[in-house]
Amino acid sequence: MQCPICLESFAWREDALYRRVVDDSGARWVKADLSGITNEVKRKDRRARCYVKCPNPGKENHEHYLPVSHRDHGDPIVIGMVGRHASGKTHLLTAMIHEALRGDLRHHGLTFEPADELRHAAFQREIDQLMRGNKLNATKDLREDFATYLLVRTASGSTRPIVFFDVAGEDFVQSGPNSLGGQFVLGATALMFVDHPASAVPQLRGDKDVDRNPAFSGALERMGRRADMKKLPVAVVLSKADELRYEHPVDYWIRQDDLREPLDAQAFREESRDVYAFLDRYEAKHMLDVFERFERSTLHVVSATGSQADENNLFPRGVRPARVLRPLLALLAMSGLVDHPEALEVGT
Template sequence: MTAPTESKRVTCPICLEPFTWREEELYRRVTDSSGARWVRADLSNIHNPVKRSDRRARCYVQCPNPSRENREHYLPISYRDHGEPIIIGLVGRGESGKTHLLATMIHAALRGDLRHHGLAFEPADELRHMAFQLEINELMRGNKLEATEDLKEEFTTYLLVRTSAGTTRPVVFFDVAGEDFVRSGAQGLGGQFVLGATALMFVDHPAEAVPSLYGSPERNVNPAFAGALQRLAQRKDMADLPVVMVLTKADELRYQHPVDHWIRLDDAREPLSAAQFRAESRDVYAFLDRYDAQPMLDTYEKFRRGTLHVVSATGVAVDLNNQYPRGVRPARVLRPLLALMAMIGLVDHPEAVEVGT
């Protein structure tokens, strides 16, 4: 048994219930012939402080699950060790491209592509990241990823971001099925993360977001956006949440102005410029307005601080075999993440405070 540590109140990102963090009981995940299960981790006989710190870093604390609404769940030990967690949620209908966007975004962030902006990301949850890394590898091999499973209560991956100013914060990413925001059964737990989110990415793809461009005169309804906004209405601080509106699969619009301009720009090495964020947001807003993309525009207008972006997670459309035979070539996938990091206050740059205003 581990020595008691100073208690601290935390809010679980999964069940959204506060509890007192205690490390008297630590757990680790083991897999053997009987399957995978959680077992108690006993560090009492480890006296080498370096070795003990290493073993502790691989442990988890069980959330007491006070409301008893969720399944049994565990949080990585590092959830307590750093600053206030940042919870980022992706909101979008099925097939909107959320999963591919998140995979390529995290891949680029972990590769160090935002180091020019003083941001370094690293995995902080070995188990969850291992599962997510398998998805990243699958996509990088040119295979389309499966849609997000329904009623997914867990977060997708958990990272640490270290800034050039010396700050370290946990970053939790949620990607749930779009249908979970409007599902009437099973308590609707899959989309409840918006109630505790620090920032949000609203994601849609051209065929649904701008149907008139594809010959459909009907103004589309986005049930995922509507469902998320309905839940967010419970929060008094809803309008103050930083948001990014992301039009995915922009490779389909590579010859459409102004998408053709923005999709070709480097999103990692260019200097941070609030004016450029405003210019892209202005152009994307005008494009969406021209083609009557009302769900995206209406959602954007409900928040005081936000940016609009065009991205392509793969660079090309999938073929009939659900593959990308020439591989994937992501474009602008880091831009939304950089915008949120600036709006949250993690980018050490004089213009960061102006991003999204």
Template sequence: MTGRAVRCPVCADRISWEPGAPVSVWDVENSRYETVRVTALAPEKRADLERLAYRQCPNPSGDTAAHYLPATYADHGEPLVIGLVGAPASGKTHLLTAMIRQIHLDGLGAHGITAAPLDFRRHRDFHDDYVRKFEAGGTLSGTDTGVVEAADILLLRGPTGARPVSFFDVAGEDLEDPEARNRATKFLAGTTAVVFVHGSEDPLDTGRPTPRSENRSFHLAVERLLALPDGARLPAVIAVTKSDRLRYVPPADRWLHRGDERTVDAARIRAESRDVFAYLHHVGAGASLRPFEAFTRCALHFVSASGGDAKPVDRGDPAVRHFPRGFRPTRVLEPLVSILAMTGMIAGAEAERVGAP
């Protein structure tokens, strides 16, 4: 390999990013990629074209269908690949949608970080299919099984530089599938951080002791990640979603009432982590604490993507639901801020202590 070596976030192969290689543009009329050679273009035209173009991954292992990455994917700092892991109906898609929406509403501005789409077409599709519907109060369907592409790829710029960030939201059914050649979970081999998503229990049940649970999504993902070189050193976060159901229940109420944080405070994050740990242990969700036991750096957070439960729109069809109070995300960026601190995107003494024992 003579170019810069990067790992493809889709197939997890290490590939060489050759300077001046042909790029492809999306042909809307024919729904296909069209190759364009850029070496003959003036520098200004070339840069403008590449910002909207793609490169086909060579996929040296040959074990994944043809896929493309933004043509500028390797022009920045080391890419981040963040996977959301959780059981079916745990709230992964709602959390990711709320998270990306808040990012583009300057939610990371307090930390000196700005965001822009790296893959404009992918980001437009994600906004149209998910963000717009959620903002209108609609519920989102779960992720389709067999999805192998990133949900969105953003470019985050901050004091430590610019880094592409790919977000993977894989169906819980795929995460629980032990098939070794499960393509949908291939991204785990190249992930750089993981958000483990646990759907909160109904607060009426929190006072009753329950037997230790089983969380197959967490278990299989953790074991696959630990098998990687230095897998135990991957930054990990446990996010308790649907925490609005716990807004009057200690200790969750304390954190939900704080709203979004504007600073990185390792002691505060450690205190919230202790409270989440205690909550999960109390409700018998000990299996969901497996990432805390497995990874050397792990933070735990209470989050609410919607701010309330969805209600049926039509009594005759209870499957059609909406959020009557609208879309009110709370603390959805805290898991991401912890990851950015643990991966060096947010720097400083406090960031270095986030997630540490």
């Protein structure tokens, strides 16, 4: 198996399962002994809550464990969120997972469930905090673990694991021989590049100095070592689009509620066309460069919260996500998970 965290291959050992226990001495990993369980249903239930320890062959990462389901459902789709500090990608990922788990993509034959109860418990706290109207903290630097791990069930009855990485944008520009910043892009199977209006389109506000995007350039530089780089499915996302709700064509697309409509590759093309023209008008070169580097890519406008946080880091009118699932749907269609003939044309 290849570990999505350290990217090393290792022998999967079902005879060495672990579980996480918390007691008066703190939290720790202990070996799980299932040998005495003879009831098959009970054994499956206990096994589903177990983890396998990655031996960390390269010894570069911290100790880490993978849910036992990692082996049960085929190769995982590893989606990486790439964006600079304060680009909105953490809020986007949180709102996206919230809507996916509540079933908002069921009209496309896709349902989701957590596959890693420990990591998802922490991620669920982030979801709850955001849905209560609280601004989330920025992603910590040098995060070597994935944000959450889900299973997606398709209309055909198959299941696939989906791993989401949300890494601080600064990690892509960390230097030094021991830097692991952003290394997940070396094993990602799909990517979401995220930037917000203040940095992506500064000319819209009269700032003639186009801001460079070190997160984008750092990720592209690292991925340049991959022979399959151009074939990766990519969604390029202009986040915090509520700031542009009166700007054409953002005003049109941010109001579209089309998740219940049948998958239509032309709709993705039209949004990509309009967003491309908007970005080109204001010389958003970094986002356009990413879009043009890949064979299959889409452009989107989204708003994870619907408004900006106040001075108390609260969203006083609550959180109202808009179009946060469109980039995910595009990536899943390009990854072959959407059972619809139009899926083959998305991103082309």
